[in-house]
Each structure stands twice: as structure tokens, then as C-alpha cells.
Amino acid sequence: MAADSLGGHRGRPYPSPSITEGPMSTDSTSADAVTLGSEGPLRGATTQAGGPAEPPSGESRATVSGGRARRRLGDTIFKGLSISSALLILVILAGVAIFLINRAWPVFGAAPEEISGGQGFFSYVWPLVVGTVIASVIAMVLAAPVAVGIALFISHYSPKRLSAALGFVIDLLAAVPSVIYGMWGWTVLAPLMVPSFVWLSENLGFLPFFETASRTGRTLLTASIVLAVMILPIITSVSREVFLQTPRLQEEAALALGATKWEMIRTVVWPFGKPGVIGGTMLGLGRALGETMAVAIILSVGGFSWNIINAGNSTIPSEIALNFPEASGIRLAELVAAGLVLFVITFVVNVVARYIVNRRAEFSGAN
Amino acid sequence: MSTQALRRRRLDDIEGVELNPVRASSNRAFQVLAALAVIAAAVLRLAGVNLALAAVGSYLAFVVLVHLVYRVRNGGRVAADKTAKAVLYGTFIVAIVPLVSLLGTVIASGGATAVNPDYLLTSMRGVTGVHDRATVEEGAPLIGGAYHAIIGTLIITGLAALISVPIGLFTAVFLVEYRSKGRLATAIRFLVDVMTGIPSIVAGLFAFALWAVLFGVGTKNGFSGAVALSVLMIPTVVRSAEEMLRIVPNELREAALALGVPKWRTIVRVVLPTAASGLAAGVTLAIARVVGETAPLLVAVGVTQGINVNPGDGPMNTLAVYAYNLFKYPRNPGYPDPSLDRAWAAAFLLILVVVLLNLSARLIARFFAPKTTG
Numbered sequence: 001m002a003a004d005s006l007g008g009h010r011g012r013p014y015p016s017p018s019i020t021e022g023p024m025s026t027d028s029t030s031a032d033a034v035t036l037g038s039e040g041p042l043r044g045a046t047t048q049a050g051g052p053a054e055p056p057s058g059e060s061r062a063t064v065s066g067g068r069a070r071r072r073l074g075d076t077i078f079k080g081l082s083i084s085s086a087l088l089i090l091v092i093l094a095g096v097a098i099f100l101i102n103r104a105w106p107v108f109g110a111a112p113e114e115i116s117g118g119q120g121f122f123s124y125v126w127p128l129v130v131g132t133v134i135a136s137v138i139a140m141v142l143a144a145p146v147a148v149g150i151a152l153f154i155s156h157y158s159p160k161r162l163s164a165a166l167g168f169v170i171d172l173l174a175a176v177p178s179v180i181y182g183m184w185g186w187t188v189l190a191p192l193m194v195p196s197f198v199w200l201s202e203n204l205g206f207l208p209f210f211e212t213a214s215r216t217g218r219t220l221l222t223a224s225i226v227l228a229v230m231i232l233p234i235i236t237s238v239s240r241e242v243f244l245q246t247p248r249l250q251e252e253a254a255l256a257l258g259a260t261k262w263e264m265i266r267t268v269v270w271p272f273g274k275p276g277v278i279g280g281t282m283l284g285l286g287r288a289l290g291e292t293m294a295v296a297i298i299l300s301v302g303g304f305s306w307n308i309i310n311a312g313n314s315t316i317p318s319e320i321a322l323n324f325p326e327a328s329g330i331r332l333a334e335l336v337a338a339g340l341v342l343f344v345i346t347f348v349v350n351v352v353a354r355y356i357v358n359r360r361a362e363f364s365g366a367n
Numbered sequence: 368m369s370t371q372a373l374r375r376r377r378l379d380d381i382e383g384v385e386l387n388p389v390r391a392s393s394n395r396a397f398q399v400l401a402a403l404a405v406i407a408a409a410v411l412r413l414a415g416v417n418l419a420l421a422a423v424g425s426y427l428a429f430v431v432l433v434h435l436v437y438r439v440r441n442g443g444r445v446a447a448d449k450t451a452k453a454v455l456y457g458t459f460i461v462a463i464v465p466l467v468s469l470l471g472t473v474i475a476s477g478g479a480t481a482v483n484p485d486y487l488l489t490s491m492r493g494v495t496g497v498h499d500r501a502t503v504e505e506g507a508p509l510i511g512g513a514y515h516a517i518i519g520t521l522i523i524t525g526l527a528a529l530i531s532v533p534i535g536l537f538t539a540v541f542l543v544e545y546r547s548k549g550r551l552a553t554a555i556r557f558l559v560d561v562m563t564g565i566p567s568i569v570a571g572l573f574a575f576a577l578w579a580v581l582f583g584v585g586t587k588n589g590f591s592g593a594v595a596l597s598v599l600m601i602p603t604v605v606r607s608a609e610e611m612l613r614i615v616p617n618e619l620r621e622a623a624l625a626l627g628v629p630k631w632r633t634i635v636r637v638v639l640p641t642a643a644s645g646l647a648a649g650v651t652l653a654i655a656r657v658v659g660e661t662a663p664l665l666v667a668v669g670v671t672q673g674i675n676v677n678p679g680d681g682p683m684n685t686l687a688v689y690a691y692n693l694f695k696y697p698r699n700p701g702y703p704d705p706s707l708d709r710a711w712a713a714a715f716l717l718i719l720v721v722v723l724l725n726l727s728a729r730l731i732a733r734f735f736a737p738k739t740t741g
Contacts (some may be wrong), residue, residue, distance in 0.1 A: 078631030082545055085537035089605070092598060093558055096569065099576035113687070149458025157455055166459065168729070170639020173466050175721045177659020178567075179687045180714045183694050184469045187476075192419065224622050229465045236462075260448035283564065292662035293687075297695060317568045317662065324666050328585075339572040350564035354557060 096343065103336035106330055114330050125316075125338050127304035132315040132342070134308070135220055135295065136288035139227035144281045146228075147235035151277075154236075155243040156265060174233035182297030185226040190217030190298060196219070197309040208306040218300045220308040226294045231284035238280025238357060240275040279357030286349040290342060292317035316342040383701035395435050397449055401456075404429035420588040426457055470718065477715030480708045486512035491689075496699030503702040511698075513713050515674040516689035519589070522678050523668065523685055524658050526593035527600055532650055533605025534597075536639075542605070544634055556609075562602040571600040578667070591676025592668035592685070596657045602654055607649025611642040644735035648728040653693030655724035659717050661687040686713045686720075 112120035149172070154163050194217045201213035246269045254264040295318040302312035320335045327335055404425045410423035433453045438446035480486050486509070494511030501507040538555070546552040574595035578586045615638050623633040639646070669682030670692055690713035697706035 011433050041422070072629075074631045075629050078634065079545060082537045082541035085534045086541040086551070088534055089538060089555060089559060089562065089601065093562060095577070096565065096573045096598070099573055099580060103572075103576040103579060111594065146458045146461050146681070149455050150462050153455040153459050157452065158459075168725075169463060169466060171725060172722065173462065175655050175659075175725055177468075177661065177687055177714075177717050177721065178470060179691045179694075180469065180473060180717060183690065183710065183714055184465075184472055186694075188468060191699040232462055260444055262448040262451040263444065265451070287562040290569065292563070292566070292568045293691060297691070298664075317566060320568055320572070321662050321665055325670070332584075336572055336576065339569050343569045346564055346566055346569070347561065350561045353564075354560045356561070358557065 023034075043323055050108060097340075100336055100340040100343060104333050104340050106333040107337040109204070110330055110333075115334060116331065121334065121337060124334065125341055128314055128316045128319055128338060129341065129345070131220070131304060131313040132289055132317070132345075135224045135227060135315055136285055136291075138221065138224035138308070139231055139288040140285045142225060142228035143232050143235055143284055144277075147232050147284070148239050148277055149278075150236045151239035151243055152265060152269070155240050156269065157263070170233045170236050173229070173239075176289060178230065178293040179297070180208070181226050181230055182294040185222060185298040186218065189226060190219075190222050193217040193219075193222050193225075209308050211307050212310050214310045216296055216300065219310055220299060220313045223295045223298045224308075226298060227288045227291055230291060230294060231287045234287055235277075235280045235284040238283060239273065239277045242276030242280075243269055246272045275356055275359065279353045279355075282349055282353030282356065286346050286353060289346050289349065290317060292321050296321045308313060375698075396440070397433060397452070400429055400432050412491045426460075430454060430457070473711065473714050473718050477708070477711030477713070478497075480509065481715040483509075483512075483582035483712075485509070486709070486712055487517070488512065488514050490515035490672065490674050491684075494672070494698065496702070499697075499699040499705040500702045502705045507706055510683065511709065513670070513686060513689055513709065513716065516574060516684040516686045516713060517716070518674060518676060519668075519683035520658065520685040520687075522676065523589050523592045523664065523683065524597065524654060526590065526598035526678060527657060528654055530593060530597040531600040531604050531653065532573065535601050535653075536608055536646070538605045539608035539612055540602075540634060542609050544630075544638065559605045562598075563606070565598060565630065567595075567599055567660050568662040568666060570595045573598060573667030574663065574667040587667060587669035587682050588680060589668060589675075589683045592664045592683070595663035595667045596660060599660065599663070600653050600657050603653040604650060607652065608642075608646055611645030612638060612651060614645075615641045644731050647735070648732035651724050651728035651731065655728070658720055658724070659687050661685075661691050664688050665691065686717050689713050690717070727728050 047234045052352055107115065107121050110121075112118065115121050115124050117124045150166075154166050154170075158166060194213070194215065197213040197217065197219065204210045205212075250268045250272075251264055254268045255261075259267065295315050298309040299313065299315075299318060301314040301318065301322065305312040316338050320339055323331070408421045408425040409427070411425065412418055416424075430450060430453045434446050434450040437449045442523045489510070489512040492515075498507070498510045502509050505581050538559070542552050542556060571592075574591045575587075577594065578588075578591045618634055619637050619641060623637045624630065629634070666683050668685070668688070670688060671682040671684050675681060675683045690710040692707040693713075694710040697703035699706070
């Protein structure tokens with residue numbers, strides 16, 4: 001249903017009652033015009049009956065007197081519930097920051113020697129940040145081209161029936177719990193990767209990333225590949241949405257001028273969809289940054305190193321997951337502080353990504 | 368709706384429209400080459416070549432051949448078109464391969480254990496490495512199952528749904544029915560979107576920190592986990608519910624309001640029932656998304672080996688955490704196989720639940736969908 005609902009009603013044929021302007025689709029069609037026509041007289045009725053929701057205008061208006069008091073009470077309660085739920089979301093977001101800061105506070109007052117590594121919180125968390133970013137960026141670079149390809153395939157190549165099935169496959173990919181990705185990566189992918197790691201270190205060993213190869217395959221690169229599979233769905237669904245929103249007339253104009261399908265995609269669909277793809281890719285990056293279990297299971301953690309085909313490195317989420325159950329005192333505060341750093345990073349990435357995506361249209365990865 | 372549908376159709380779908388003379392080039396060469404590539408991959412595999420290598424090799428050969436054949440027959444533009452098509456088909460296969468491999472692995476490794484009633488109906492209380500050693504060395508039956516984890520998953524996910532669904536629905540009602548354009552609504556919509564990106568482990572830390580402040584440091588129980596999951600679940604519920612409420616025809620609202628029905632009753636009796644199937648599907652998907660969460664529960668709920676049905680009292684176990692713990696830290700590191708079996712069986716159950724939830728969401732959306740047009 002996610003796949004269908006995403007594409008289903010972009011045009012928003014029915015403006016909700018409280019919208020004061022008319023239907024705002026720029027490409028107004030006859031259907032919209034009909035809505036607009038019937039909208040006029042009815043909107044008057046809406047304001048009248050909806051009066052109690054807005055007390056000042058409701059007071060002066062003579063309405064059926066029967067249940068006015070009760071009606072206004074019900075409306076007030078219901079509206080209050082709605083507003084407080086909406087505000088609760090703001091409270092939760094603020095609460096996440098506040099409570100994390102509250103728990104992490106001891107770290108900022110602690111002497112450098114008390115922190116793991118003995119050199120203060122910054123030098124403790126910095127290698128973790130770098131490890132997290134490296135793993136996520138590799139995942140993003142691997143996933144983005146494939147995801148865009150799949151999105152184009154679904155939006156412009158596959159037959160309609162197949163598209164629905166493919167949408168389901170992508171949804172499933174998104175739905176598989178991360179712990180299972182981790183188990184799969186450990187059991188299946190890691191051993192498969194060993195020969196390629198050996199090849200890389202033999203042929204590209206002069207690069208710092210490929211110096212010596214792991215014998216188990218449980219490396220940062222393997223974890224990144226699993227992360228790439230995990231963020232594929234979000235990038236795909238956002239890209240597919242923007243591709244589907246390409247103005248039909250422009251596509252047809254390109255085809256009518258004799259463009260092949262690929263030329264049409266390059267000249268019309270891609271320029272139109274590029275900001276959305278960038279935003280979707282950043283959303284994928286955000287997911288990869290916060291992904292925990294896959295990395296915690298696959299990677300045999302260690303200190304920071306540039307080598308991505310051997311054991312070593314760690315990421316913030318996996319550091320927390322691996323050490324939290326036994327942590328106490330200052331160590332606990334340290335891990336919470338690391339989580340706070342992660343929260344700030346992902347928050348910034350997500351805000352930027354959402355800003356880019358929302359400029360184009362209204363959708364999200366949540367549905 | 369019909370114009371919408373028409374607009375969605377691609378011009379080249381319409382019968383009898385021959386748009387593009389360049390595209391008159393037939394697809395047959397493409398299909399033949401694709402078939403050849405599949406055969407080549409199979410032959411190479413039978414000849415003893417590594418499966419991945421055979422597949423990648425024949426696929427690359429396929430792309431190159433497609434390009435060459437069409438370049439010779441129809442020139443560079445068509446060749447570029449067909450090559451792009453071949454590459455796009457390839458990306459799709461890239462997405463399918465891990466999914467198939469993963470599902471295959473989970474079913475093969477966990478399917479047999481997961482259907483065993485002993486596994487489903489016993490907890491891990493009292494199960495030690497000694498038992499696992501006996502299982503491996505003497506062929507004793509596998510002892511210890513996931514009963515406690517199944518119960519924990521149901522309770523914690525259920526609580527999370529109980530918290531998230533009302534909040535999510537009311538927020539969606541606010542966004543659609545009360546303030547669809549205001550500044551507050553825009554801000555909330557944006558923050559809900561941002562909230563979908565909160566890392567799950569941060570949600571867990573939040574619940575942990577909240578509980579530490581409210582009930583003292585180190586308090587871990589099921590409610591805390593439910594709160595963590597709610598942080599992840601609310602945004603999904605809000606966005607899907609908002610989308611569903613938005614497609615409820617305005618005429619229905621106007622008809623009810625014109626009859627003098629108060630606004631809140633219009634929403635409760637007209638708008639929500641009309642959107643019910645979509646809302647149910649959205650909630651189902653949201654549940655599917657959090658049911659397999661591991662990290663937040665690991666942090667906020669802790670782990671226990673026995674059955675705990677009281678979410679207000681002490682750690683509980685859930686399927687995902689159970690699978691993680693047994694996989695990462697086998698009961699007997701010398702004889703890890705029984706622990707791995709249990710972990711894979713839990714993974715199998717999780718996948719089963721997730722797939723069933725996804726399927727039922729689709730079915731609900733399809734079969735209980737109301738007519739939104741005349």
C-alpha cells in the first residue's frame with residue numbers, strides 16, 4: 001500500500017475545508033474546475049456550520065440552537081486533543097535533546113583522564129564520528145546510483161503490473177529488521193567478500209584503504225555494503241516520487257521532438273528530479289549514520305584506521321549498542337554523549353535533506 | 368479521477384500511437400541477448416565458475432553486446448537508449464539479489480527450528496552452555512526457545528502502538544482538518560519528517576534517559592521500550608494518516624457540516640470511517656517497521672532469560688534482541704551452533720511477522736478501500 005499511496009493522489013483533488021484559497025493545482029484541469037465550481041456555494045455552508053470551531057464568528061451567527069453548548073464543548077475537547085498531540089511532537093523532539101544532554105552532562109565536567117582513552121571526550125568520540133561517516137558515505141555512494149536506476153525503472157520502464165510487484169519488493173527490503181541484515185552480512189556476505197578483499201589488497205595495496213585484507217571479511221567495507229542495501233529503499237522511494245512528478249507534457253514534448261526514451265529521461269526527467277534525488281540520497285545518508293545492529297554484528301571493531309578491508313574502526317551506534325549493557329557511571333554518560341553527537345549529526349543531515357526534498361513536493365519516507 | 372488516470376498514463380501506452388520513429392527499432396535483439404546472457408551465466412556456473420563471477424560477467428557482456436548490436440543496426444542514439452535500458456534492468460536485479468539471498472538464508476537456517484513447538488513454548492531460563500554442548504556432542508534435543516521473547520515482542524509492540532496510534536491520528540487530524548496551511552502545521556509537518564530520521568538507538572537512549580530521570584538511573588522495563596518505539600512509530604503513523612485523511616472527499620465533510628453536525632462528530636463519524644482502511648493499513652505498516660527494532664530495546668529494556676509479562680517490572684526480551692544476543696554471544700562459545708539455530712529461528716519468526724504485516728496492510732488497503740469518488 002505504501003507504494004500505491006505514494007503515487008496515488010499527488011494532485012490533491014480535494015482541498016480540505018479550512019483551506020481558504022481555491023484548488024491550487026497549477027495544471028488545473030476540467031476535474032479541478034468542477035470542484036472549484038461546486039466549492040463556491042458550499043464553502044459558505046462550511047463556515048457557517050464550522051462556526052463553533054471559531055468562537056468569535058460563531059457567537060454572532062444564529063444557528064440551530066438545540067445542541068450548541070454540548071457541540072462547542074465536544075469541539076473544544078476534540079480540537080484541544082488534536083492540537084496537544086501535534087504539540088506533543090515538538091515536546092518529544094525537544095525532550096530527546098534535553099534528556100540526552102541531562103544524562104550526558106557528567107562527561108562535560110569530567111577530567112580528561114576519566115574518559116575512555118584518557119584524553120577527553122573529543123578525542124574519544126572523534127574516531128567514532130569519522131568511522132560512522134566513512135561507513136555511511138561508502139554506503140551512500142554504493143546505494144545512490146542503484147536506487148536511482150531502480151526508481152527510473154519503476155517510474156518509466158517497467159509495465160504497470162510489474163511496478164506494483166517491484167514496489168512490494170522494495171517495501172520488503174525496507175521492512176527486514178536490521179538485526180537480520182546483520183546476521184545475513186556476517187554469515188553470507190562476509191565470507192563472500194574475502195576473495196575480493198584479497199584481490200584488492202594485492203592489486204591496490206599501495207592505497208591506504210586496501211593495505212592488508214581481512215581473513216574473515218568482517219570489515220568496514222562489508223558493513224557499508226549491507227548499509228547500502230538497507231538504505232536502498234528510502235532513496236528509491238523518494239527518487240521514484242520525484243520522477244513520477246515530472247510534468248507529463250514536457251515528457252511528451254521531448255518524445256514528440258523525436259527523443260528516444262533515454263534522451264527524454266536525460267533532458268526532462270533528470271533535470272526535474274535531481275533535487276529530489278539529492279535530498280533522497282541525503283535521507284539515505286541519515287539512515288546509514290544511525291544504523292546500529294548491522295554494523296554492531298558484522299564489524300569486528302577496533303581503533304580507527306584508514307584500512308576499510310580489515311578489522312578495525314567503529315561507528316557511534318555500534319559503539320553504544322556493544323558497550324551500553326555493561327556500562328555505568330561516567331562510561332554511561334560517555335555513551336549517551338556519543339549518542340547526542342549522533343543525534344545532532346543526523347538531525348542536521350535530515351533537516352537539510354528534508355528542506356531540499358520538500359522544496360519540490362510533499363512526501364516523505366515515512367509512508 | 369478519470370482525468371487523473373489519463374494523465375498518469377504514458378502516451379506510449381495508448382494503443383495506436385506510434386510516437387517515435389527512432390524507437391521503431393525492434394526489441395527482439397534485446398530479448399534474445401538477455402536470454403543468451405541467462406544461458407551463458409548458467410553454463411558458466413555449471414562449468415564450475417563462481418556464481419557471482421558468472422552472473423556479473425555475463426551481465427556485463429550482455430550490456431556491451433546490446434550496445435554494439437544496436438549501434439551497428441540503428442546508430443548511436445538507439446544504442447544509448449538500449450544500453451540505458453539494459454543497465455536499469457540490471458540495477459533492479461542488484462536489489463533483488465540480496466533480498467532473495469537473505470530470505471533464503473533465513474528460511475534455510477531458521478525455518479526448521481522455528482516451527483518446533485518446544486522452541487515456541489519454552490523460555491531460555493536455566494539454559495546454559497552445558498545443554499548446548501550436550502546437543503552438539505550427544506545429539507540431545509535443543510533446549511530453550513523464544514517463548515519469553517515472543518511474549519515480550521507482543522507486549523512492547525502492542526504498548527507502543529497504543530501510545531503512538533492516538534497521538535499520530537490526532538496529529539494528522541490537526542494537520543488536515545484544523546490547520547492544513549498554518550505556520551504551526553508547516554513546522555510540525557517538517558519536524559515529523561525530520562523525526563522519521565531519528566536513529567533508533569537515539570530513541571532508545573531517550574527512553575533510557577527519561578526513565579533515569581523519572582524512576583532513577585538504570586530503570587529498565589517494558590514501558591520504557593514502548594516509549595522508545597513510539598518515538599520511531601509516531602512519525603510514520605502521522606504521515607500515512609495525513610495522506611489518508613487528505614483524500615477523503617470534501618463533499619462528505621461539507622454534507623455533514625451542512626446538516627449541522629458538529630465538526631468533531633463530522634471527523635469521528637464521517638472522515639475517519641471513510642479513511643479507515645487506509646488508516647489501518649498505515650498503522651499496520653508502522654507496526655511492521657518497529658516490531659523488528661533491536662537497538663532501542665537493547666538500550667531501554669535490557670535482557671532477561673525468563674518470562675516477564677509485566678512491562679512495568681524489570682527487563683523483558685524481544686525477538687530481535689533475543690536473536691542479536693544469541694548470535695553475537697552464543698550461550699556456549701565453544702559450541703555456538705545451538706545458539707545460532709535459536710537466533711535464526713527468531714529471525715525467521717520476525718521475517719514472517721513483518722511479511723505478514725506488510726501483506727495484510729496491502730490487503731486491507733485494497734479490499735476495504737471506500738469509494739472516494741461519485
